Amino acid sequence: MKILTAQQTREADAYTIANEPIESIDLMERAATKCFDWIIKNYSSETEFSIFCGVGNNGGDGLVIARLLKQANYKVTVFVVEFSDNYSSDFKTNLGRLEKVEVNYLNQDNSRIVLRPNIVVIDAIFGSGLTRPIDGFIAEIVHQINKNEIIAIDLPSGLFAEDNRENNFDNIVKAKITLTFQQPKLAMLFPQNYFFVGEWIVLPIGLHQGFIFGLNVTNHIVSTSDAKSMLKPRAKFSHKGIFGHALLVGGSKGKMGAAILSAKACLRAGVGLLTVHLPAQGLEIMQTALPEAMCSVSGENDFIADVPDLSMYSAIGVGPGLGLEKQTQNTLKLLIQNSNYPLVIDADALNILAENKTWLAFLPSESILTPHPKEFERLVGKWDCDEERLELQKQFAIKQQVIVVLKGANTSIALPNGYVYFNATGNSGMATAGSGDVLTGIITSFLAQGYSPKESAILGVYLHGLAGDVAKENLTEYAMIASDIIDAIPKAYGWIN
Numbered sequence: 485m486k487i488l489t490a491q492q493t494r495e496a497d498a499y500t501i502a503n504e505p506i507e508s509i510d511l512m513e514r515a516a517t518k519c520f521d522w523i524i525k526n527y528s529s530e531t532e533f534s535i536f537c538g539v540g541n542n543g544g545d546g547l548v549i550a551r552l553l554k555q556a557n558y559k560v561t562v563f564v565v566e567f568s569d570n571y572s573s574d575f576k577t578n579l580g581r582l583e584k585v586e587v588n589y590l591n592q593d594n595s596r597i598v599l600r601p602n603i604v605v606i607d608a609i610f611g612s613g614l615t616r617p618i619d620g621f622i623a624e625i626v627h628q629i630n631k632n633e634i635i636a637i638d639l640p641s642g643l644f645a646e647d648n649r650e651n652n653f654d655n656i657v658k659a660k661i662t663l664t665f666q667q668p669k670l671a672m673l674f675p676q677n678y679f680f681v682g683e684w685i686v687l688p689i690g691l692h693q694g695f696i697f698g699l700n701v702t703n704h705i706v707s708t709s710d711a712k713s714m715l716k717p718r719a720k721f722s723h724k725g726i727f728g729h730a731l732l733v734g735g736s737k738g739k740m741g742a743a744i745l746s747a748k749a750c751l752r753a754g755v756g757l758l759t760v761h762l763p764a765q766g767l768e769i770m771q772t773a774l775p776e777a778m779c780s781v782s783g784e785n786d787f788i789a790d791v792p793d794l795s796m797y798s799a800i801g802v803g804p805g806l807g808l809e810k811q812t813q814n815t816l817k818l819l820i821q822n823s824n825y826p827l828v829i830d831a832d833a834l835n836i837l838a839e840n841k842t843w844l845a846f847l848p849s850e851s852i853l854t855p856h857p858k859e860f861e862r863l864v865g866k867w868d869c870d871e872e873r874l875e876l877q878k879q880f881a882i883k884q885q886v887i888v889v890l891k892g893a894n895t896s897i898a899l900p901n902g903y904v905y906f907n908a909t910g911n912s913g914m915a916t917a918g919s920g921d922v923l924t925g926i927i928t929s930f931l932a933q934g935y936s937p938k939e940s941a942i943l944g945v946y947l948h949g950l951a952g953d954v955a956k957e958n959l960t961e962y963a964m965i966a967s968d969i970i971d972a973i974p975k976a977y978g979w980i981n
């Protein structure tokens with residue numbers, strides 16, 4: 485699904501109004517009704533709401549929600565934040581339609597409000613029309629409402645939809661929930677903004693699909709239907725050769741578990757055959773822990789010191805538990821030089837690359853690098869904010885012609901053409917030892933099965949997160965461990981299929 489900028493959203497609104505066609509006031513009614521429907525499903529009729537409305541169209545949404553909640557017998561008070569006397573036309577119309585609701589006007593001379601702690605605030609002060617950081621009396625209002633539970637409409641007021649580098653973070657609404665129209669905004673996907681956005685929920689409002697289809701957009705969010713459309717059916721009359729032969733290179737003394745987790749995830753994700761290249765001491769461990777995997781054994785006992793014959797494999801993943809021995813580093817160099825197709829590179833393999841940046845130029849194009857933020861920092865240096873981090877990620881992917889999977893909440897996947905796909909599955913329980921090794925196994929599995937590098941990265945990250953969500957349902961995010969993510973892969977497949 486495309487992530488439109490605020491400007492593109494305005495264009496999509498205008499195009500929808502002109503070509504659906506629908507009156508602007510009716511589109512507002514449709515959007516706000518979606519919010520109302522969500523609110524009444526999630527808040528009992530005992531709830532008391534204070535709705536803070538600006539005088540633009542975000543405020544107009546707030547007024548429609550106030551009217552509908554009042555009609556449904558909720559207790560509702562409206563506060564109009566008069567930042568301008570230039571009311572939008574749809575705001576004016578909806579103010580006229582409001583009946584039997586107390587309306588208070590707040591401005592420069594009168595910005596005092598008293599809110600009891602149990603009141604739920606609906607924030608409709610600013611949406612996508614914000615043009616500068618909030619200050620003055622509006623900032624005072626924001627500070628006061630921030631003490632209460634807040635549902636933000638479209639965006640938390642004060643947060644820009646994309647870039648917040650110039651913003652004043654003291655004066656932004658801190659929502660518990662953000663009900664956002666049509667698609668998440670880029671700023672909602674940055675971990676730094678979680679504090680303001682809370683949990684975001686997308687409410688489709690029927691913007692013109694043909695118009696959105698034609699837009700050139702670089703940022704995307706992976707939806708369930710995107711994942712479904714990528715997943716290939718498994719033919720009835722198939723044999724294991726059809727589903728590829730993956731090679732995983734990993735393991736060292738004390739870190740053999742990482743190779744096992746990766747290997748098991750690779751098999752669970754559906755690869756036909758798997759060989760793991762291991763230090764000699766890993767042979768018995770792997771054969772006992774995972775009889776389905778074949779082993780190729782390095783000459784050294786404690787670490788990997790040579791590259792196996794690569795001719796029979798359809799994909800290679802390297803890194804889990806690899807260690808940083810000098811001979812292992814040379815092995816990685818040879819692997820990079822000798823591989824004719826993209827590699828999946830993780831963990832210690834990334835750390836070795838960070839120490840030997842000249843090797844980056846030799847990576848097979850469309851190789852998939854899967855760093856967590858600290859590993860990415862070792863590759864590209866420090867950043868000040870999430871906007872800058874995303875820029876660095878895109879630039880790195882374009883310059884090296886690789887795919888960068890930057891792991892974290894809303895893992896982002898940057899492609900060699902600069903396009904970025906954000907993932908929305910997964911949860912904090914996945915921040916646990918071995919979770920990354922599982923991801924490497926899954927992505928390598930998809931590559932070996934004949935998925936393109938782009939599909940392997942996007943689908944791999946999606947399935948990994950979804951398996952984490954399945955595991956969370958059964959085990960809570962406190963208690964789950966990496967093996968649980970692997971065990972949940974079958975059910976996660978069931979959710980996509």
Ligand SMILES: NC(=O)C1=CN([C@@H]2O[C@H](COP(=O)(O)OP(=O)(O)OC[C@H]3O[C@@H](n4cnc5c(N)ncnc54)[C@H](OP(=O)(O)O)[C@@H]3O)[C@@H](O)[C@H]2O)[C@@H](O)CC1
Pocket residue numbers: 494497498508511512513515516538539540541542543545567568572609610611612613614615616617618619622637638639665689
């Ligand atoms: N039909 C549609 O299009 C639909 C739109 N929808 C809804 O409309 C929302 C967008 O509405 P919008 O464009 O009216 O912008 P909104 O955020 O309400 O405010 C704009 C006003 O704020 C002002 N202003 C900005 N920053 C300021 C500041 N720091 N301090 C003070 N003032 C400031 C700015 O003034 P200016 O910058 O011109 O001085 C302008 O007057 C969108 O988020 C969604 O909720 C949905 O109903 C679906 C259908």
Ligand SMILES: [K+]
Pocket residue numbers: 542607608609610611636637638639640641
């Ligand atoms: K808002």
